[in-house]
Amino acid sequence: MNNENIIISESNRPYWQLIIAAALFTLSLAFIVMLFQNIDLENKGKRLAGNIELILILFLLGTTFCSQKRVYLDLKKLKIKASYEVGPIKIGRWQPIKNSEYVSVFLRPKSDGSTVFEVNLWYERVKHIELYERDDYMDAFKIGYNISEKLNIDLLDATVPNESKWIDKNEWKSKINEQLS
Template structure:
């Protein structure tokens, strides 16, 4: 059993990096212009704040093109850390989990009518932590299965509304070993 597990989103496509760099560069120039032309008066301060608006918008778009999420799970010490990456900057803190109960995989409808599959870790009777989101059922289910194996807890297949079922993990081990997963 691994003592530390990392569940991570796919890296951003390479074409998004130059776009993010462009937005961050625009934000830098806007900020420098706002600071260069600053006036020490109430009117000057209000003008400075108005000039910061496009800077904040540019930074927001830049973050949107670079943000990724990963979950670090420390099984030995019974804790997890959701981490958000914006380029080289990582933001996140450790949280303790007590009483692991089960892992669930379910589908969530999106605004455009498609579905995204979510993997949740349930603990302390009714608390859950969202670990992973994927539009591919097989990938989401394999992540949930692997985590349930590492934690030695049950796996719930909740992908069909009102038809939740506990997964027979021995059958899944056989399917994985044979390479036939549907």
């Protein structure tokens, strides 16, 4: 990571999801072609609306199977942008990072019974931005540590419910260096 920007990205989508997305996009394109070939100007009402609705549903489903979330941190300008991306199309807007206080790493239960480690940037006392989500503790913690270092703010380990603790980043850094040696 460089000194001015950080890009946090979800892992790439599995190939099976990309194949489903391609099939859904192909179906929506096929329905668009059929719609224009069989356009009936005298009887367009409900059939036209139904076809357009089906095309939109197929397109949106395809988008969900191939979209990717990225978070961009511009440390020089102190701005952040959460972005959802499909290929070159990026949807998101830059927001200033105001009064950043700390980065937290915590364990969040999911609706299916599994858990993930989530990294959040907390600012203005009670507001936060979800930066990263991963199944692996060390992966999430390294991201949280790097962001807290770049922003020169504290790091909170909240992975054990009701036992949150502030991390001594110098101690943690030396442990990581020992593991790499």
